[in-house]
Amino acid sequence: MIEKLISEVKQLIIDSLRIEGMAAEEIETDVALFGEGLGLDSIDALQLVVAMEKDYGVVVPDAATGTLVFQSVRSMAEYISENRK
Amino acid sequence: MNCYMFPGQPLTHNAQLPDDSDFSEIAELTLLRTGVNLHDFTRQGEDGSVSAMLQIYGVAMSLYQARRFRLQGVRPDLIAEHSMGIYPALAVSGSISEGDALELTWRVGCCMNSMKKSREYALGCVVGLTLEPVLSIAENNGVYLANLNTSRHFLLSGERRNMEAAETEALADGAFSVKLFPSDAPLHTPLMAEIEGEMRGVFSDYRYLEPNLPLLDHINQDFLAATEITEFMIRELELPVYWEKSFIALKKAGVGKFFEVGVGDSLKKYNRWIENEASRQ
Numbered sequence: 001m002i003e004k005l006i007s008e009v010k011q012l013i014i015d016s017l018r019i020e021g022m023a024a025e026e027i028e029t030d031v032a033l034f035g036e037g038l039g040l041d042s043i044d045a046l047q048l049v050v051a052m053e054k055d056y057g058v059v060v061p062d063a064a065t066g067t068l069v070f071q072s073v074r075s076m077a078e079y080i081s082e083n084r085k
Numbered sequence: 086m087n088c089y090m091f092p093g094q095p096l097t098h099n100a101q102l103p104d105d106s107d108f109s110e111i112a113e114l115t116l117l118r119t120g121v122n123l124h125d126f127t128r129q130g131e132d133g134s135v136s137a138m139l140q141i142y143g144v145a146m147s148l149y150q151a152r153r154f155r156l157q158g159v160r161p162d163l164i165a166e167h168s169m170g171i172y173p174a175l176a177v178s179g180s181i182s183e184g185d186a187l188e189l190t191w192r193v194g195c196c197m198n199s200m201k202k203s204r205e206y207a208l209g210c211v212v213g214l215t216l217e218p219v220l221s222i223a224e225n226n227g228v229y230l231a232n233l234n235t236s237r238h239f240l241l242s243g244e245r246r247n248m249e250a251a252e253t254e255a256l257a258d259g260a261f262s263v264k265l266f267p268s269d270a271p272l273h274t275p276l277m278a279e280i281e282g283e284m285r286g287v288f289s290d291y292r293y294l295e296p297n298l299p300l301l302d303h304i305n306q307d308f309l310a311a312t313e314i315t316e317f318m319i320r321e322l323e324l325p326v327y328w329e330k331s332f333i334a335l336k337k338a339g340v341g342k343f344f345e346v347g348v349g350d351s352l353k354k355y356n357r358w359i360e361n362e363a364s365r366q
Contacts, residue, residue, distance in 0.1 A: 018357055042212045042262035043354040046237060047361070049213075049261065054365075063213075063261055 005077040013073070016051035017044050029073045037072075045070050052076070056084045088340040089151065089161040089177060093168030093326070094136070095143045095348040096266055098126050103149065107156075111149045111183070115141060118184045119191035134201075136269045137194025140169055144190045147173035147347035148183050154344055161344070164300045165335055167352060168232070168273070168326050169193075171303075171318060177346070178296035180311065185291055192287045196280050197270035205245040206268045209252055212238055213261025222258065226251040231273035234328040234351075235358045237261075242271045277322045284322065288315045299338075303327055306334040328352070332359050 010024035013033075017040070031037040034045075045066060052058045058080050060066050069079045102108060102123060112123045120129035121141045128138060147170065154161075166174035169190065176186035200206070208231065211219055219239045223230050228243030228251050241251055248265055255263045271277060277284075293314040300309045302317055303326045309317055332355065335343075345352050 016361075041354075042210070042264070043238060043351065043358065046212050046261050047354075047358060050361070060261075062259055063256060063263070066261055 002077055002081060005081055006073055009073050009077045009080070012051050012055060013038075013048065016047050027073060031072060033070050033072060033076075040070075048076070052080060056080050058083045086162040086338070086340045087159060087342045087344060088163045088165055088335055089154070089174075089344050089346045090352045091147050091164070091166040091170030091174040091177070092345060092347040092349060092352050093143070093170050094140045095146075096139070098139060098142050099348070100126075107152045108149050111145050111152075114184050115145045115187050118188040121191070132195050132198070133191070134194070134198045134269050136267075137191065137198055140190050140194045141187065143169065143348055144173045144187055148176060148186065150346045151177045154346065159344060161298055163335060163338060163340055164296070164298050165303070165331055166300070167303055167328055167331075168321070170347065171321060173347070174300055175293070175296070175314065178298045178300045180293045180296045180300070180314065181291055189287065189291060193284065194269070196283050196287060197272070199283075200270040200280060206243065206271045207245040207248040207265045208268045208272065209241045209248050209255075209263060209265045210238070211241060211255050211260050211263050214239070214255060214258060218258050219255070222251050222254045225254060229271070229274035229276075230325050232326045232328065233330075234326070234355045236329065236362060238355060238358065240273075240326075242268070242274045243276070244271070272322065273325050275323055281319060281323070284319055285315070288318050301331055301334060301338075303331050306330050328355055329359055332356050 006029055010027045013027060014024050033040045049060045060069055069076055115121055115123055119141050121138055123142060123145055126138060164174050164178050172186045172190045175181045176183045215236060220230060223241055227247045228241050230239060231242035232240035241248060252263045252265055293311045295311045296309060302309050304321060304324055343353065343356055
């Protein structure tokens, strides 16, 4: 179940951030999304918040939660799994 | 239609620099006109500051990247600019030379550096809140809206202690992210009027030719004529940058492809947000 969600999250990242030249499966599940990892920033993070809410009905209510949720693809998938409606 | 977008000042310096003849030429010109050595990020002489050097780095990289895009056959039909992106934008539109753009940027940076002798200033990126609460936070804390980049991405500017209070309030109000950065001057605020006379002197030392490509200003979304450039450069230091309005104006003008000419990809990301939001409505 979580593996399927992980694949979906990778595709959500590619689609919502319009990442070109990279396939979903090339994103590592446990690598950091920000900084040295995938190199995302707060502009990207807010785009992901909107996409998660649209696709899964999951809300990231504040900055502190966002910091935990957007650590990696796995942490995003786990948060969606625990909070989806 | 292609649009070259020139971003404002980068917040960090990337030590990994291009290694080709175009960059060597730009680096040499930068050293000659400003005294800044891009290779080791040092400066000959005592004036200037880290912020001023970052501004030079940003302009130099924009000039370099414009050359590379042109070499790749990507030619602009329109030019847009954000904040200090005006200086390389003027050069690439043929209004001033590359060397003048670098020197002008350095002199502006040195003028701004003089402001921090009396007060400490900061800029703050606020992500996630809408305009109304951001304006309230600015008013409550005596700081100013400096950039309206999208419906949810703003920059505040002002005295550092006030900015710290604004940061606390923004986070308490549910901002998704707030980041403060030290700044030599309260860029894009009326506080910049303190050095207006000095700036006017700097800008009047250069001759501005008619841009050979339409150059969109970020205040009123008008295309700048040569006679308007000095006044625009003074006003833009004291007024907010309206990027969202600029992007919408560029789309209306028929731009289909946007090329960010400089360090980072913030403008592309703002554009993505604005487009996604429009498609959701």
